[in-house]
Amino acid sequence: MTRHARISLSFIIMSGLALILAMACLISGPVDIPTSEVMTALSGGECSRFTWTNIVTQLRLPMMVTAAVSGMALAIAGLLMQTAFDNPLAGPSIMGVSTGASLGVALAVIIIGSSTVSILAGALLGAALIIMILSLLSSMVRSTIMLLIAGIMISYLTSSAISITNYVATADSLQTFVVWGLGSFTGVDCKILLTYSMLCLIPVLASCLFTKPLDALLLGDLYATNLGVNVMSTRTWLLIIAGLLTSIVTAWCGPIAFIGLAVPHIARMTSGSSSHHILIPLTALAGIVTGLLALWMSLIPSGYGQLPINAITPVIGVPIVIYIIINRRRLAYFN
Amino acid sequence: MSDLNNILIEVSGLSIGYGSRRYTHPLLTDINFNVSRGDVVLLVGPNGAGKSTLLRTIAGLQSPLAGSVSIMGRDINKFSTSRLSRAIAMVYTGHTGGGGLTVHDLVAMGRHPYTGFLGHLSSDDHRIIDTAINRVGLYNLSDKYLANISDGERQKAMIARAIVQDTPIIMLDEPTSFLDVAARIETSLLLANLAKDSDRGILLSTHDISSALKIATHILAINPHTSSTSFLSVSDPSLPMVLTDLFADRGIIFDQALADFRPTII
DSSP: OOHHHHHHHHHHHHHHHHHHHHHHHHHOSSSOOOHHHHHHHHTTOOOSSHHHHHIIIIIIHHHHHHHHHHHHHHHHHHHHHHHHTTOTTOOTTTTTHHHHHHHHHHHHHHHTOSOHHHHHHHHHHHHHHHHHHHHHHHHHOOOHHHHHHHHHHHHHHHHHHHHHHHHHSOHHHHHHHHHHHTOOSOSOOHHHHHHHHHHHHHHHHHHHTTHHHHHHHTTOHHHHHHTTOOHHHHHHHHHHHHHHHHHHHHHHHOOOOSHHHHHHHHHHHHHOOOOHHHHHHHHHHHHHHHHHHHHHHHHSSGGGOOOOHHHHHHHHHHHHHHHHHHTTTTSGGGO | OOOGGGEEEEEEEEEEEEEOSSOEEEEEEEEEEEEETTOEEEEEOOTTSSHHHHHHHHTTSSOOSEEEEEETTEEGGGOOHHHHTTTEEEEOSSOOSOTTSBHHHHHHGGGGGGSOTTOOOOHHHHHHHHHHHHHTTOGGGTTSBGGGSOHHHHHHHHHHHHHHTTOSEEEEESTTTTSOHHHHHHHHHHHHHHHTOTTOEEEEEOSOHHHHHTTOSEEEEEETTTTEEEEEETTOTTHHHHHHHHHGGGTEEEETTTTEEEESOO
């Protein structure tokens, strides 16, 4: 199979999977609704039962769209971080950016109270803080493994700060916070769905403007500079975009682990390419697939309610990460 | 003497090294030389003498402590990173990342300074890329991953990338030092081929004196003992003396008959 065919095939398979999983998410749930009725509701008609129309259009559809755009956003955040830090195991959750956003949210909820604005502001500030610490560390620590460990340490420190804030929180806000921390795609309702999707989509589109510098960074800072890339400012912009994506998703869906770390590798392994003009769209698409897959898996025990998303994402992400660690010598993009 | 329009790099009274406003640590002072079109200037000197620092300073990656560097008549400080990428192409030593890129992907990056935001390649760009890949003899490896070719092939791909960058100046920082003998010879032949392009100037630092001397037009010798540099043509009769001075303290002299360094006592 030629390289071109392999890349095209990856896009076709991912698109197919996205469609199938989107449909699967719409027809599964605690309430049994026949597929034909779901289709009726989606095409704007009335189901034979009024509540079914409501469930499909007011609950399942926003939840499905949220899962898709959140998966896309986190996957792109992971890809940008992996290239910016020159570290294939970097990602928004493992390096503590999601945890930083969580800390921001915890503090915001305690200090200002729980509102969309306070949660979003808290998440942005928390993620920004961790991104700044990571940038500072990356200029001091050259070894990628050491940087990764430093990121994980920061993550632990942030977790402990979260635990301390939880200790002083009221029972009510603690309950909100703990549930939110488990990750869920139900937090975005119809009213803000469009806003949320745009907030996720704009940074993803912005990342497309960086395809050339991202490719150049693969060769290291010296070659990137020689190709006309202002390495410092490019890296800063990439981390700002990654931070924005992470904090937007974290604010509404909670700190979702593993999608950012694992999905860029799915894109690299299926397409066999490291070029970002292929990786950015394919990672976005694979992120949509993974987000939908996580949502669908969380709906499987339908009789018992919905599983937290963070109970699902490691099941998808960990095998992929272990696989790439074991096969790192065979995977071209590691060498 | 080349005429003024042909001067690509003009270095005058240059001091290089590290430092801040208050404290400076100059490695070398008062460096003066020119690189004109058609020149191949060979930078020689012991490790740590400042060869890489000099190349980095000329490439605009590091500020001069004193003196000036002009690229095609314009001060280096007045160049933006992107403008500079159309003036100087670099080839560094050692292994690079990007193992998941193909040879073609890598060489195509040399067109970055000329393409738009999304990096769309025109048919002209494709022709330039294919010509360069052919020229370095990697035609059959064009679709191979960098991870799956040898270090020597990888370095040839880097040189092809530099050719594709289509700059008047190519600077190479010890491009062969990490290669095995065969790859070293092949790369040297490739550089000799490159040196024939009369519209380009090449500045090359290397420890592989004997093969580099075959293509060099000038030598810039860095003598760390005196913190000084000598710039002379390869036909200059004082060349053996200048080269011998570089390693004399370590019992190594330059032998003109061998066109290489050798111990004083054999």
